[in-house]
Amino acid sequence: MQNNIAKFRKDKGLSQQELADAIAVSRKTISTVETGRFIPSVIIALKIATHFELSVEQLFTLDDND
């Protein structure tokens, strides 16, 4: 699974900590989701999408291995 969270976060001028605070998760959660080492739950995916006012599909995309 790939995601565009880092791109949207930087576009909004947010740091990882600021995004983490906004959706009430740890900074490590944001860091590892962005690098693809941690696949978040639907709840976190929806929280991030809601924060950026996007759909989950715009943030996360499946790749060939999924």
Place this chain on the structure above:
Amino acid sequence: MSKQDIKTEEKFMSHNAWFSIFMGVTLLIISVYPMLKQTSAPLLFIGGTAFLGSFFMFVIRGGFTWKLGYRLTYKDEFLNTIDTIAYKHVVLGLLFSMGAIFLLSDELALNVSHSMMATFYLALMCLIYGVSILWQSRD
């Protein structure tokens, strides 16, 4: 869950990982050195003192842990996941080390006490837990 709780959990996990590594190294010294040198009393005293010192430093400096209360799991999803995986690493490491010792060292049992082996296994568990947490939570 408040922002402060999450930051406290994050800080607690980081401290916990380093404490586990420090405790693991201390226990490893206590268990392995006497096996090699056939002596135990002085090192056991130094190791025990170092361990107790580090433990109380951890409790005093980590006073924030009282805010958390006692919980079996972390509330933050990522921290809870890596904590669970770290325990799996601990179990696997323990199984492999016990298997290796079972297969390779029949004569070891003649020279080493049960308490030393128990300390050795505990050291391995602490080291694996601490290293696993640090490795999984890298940026």
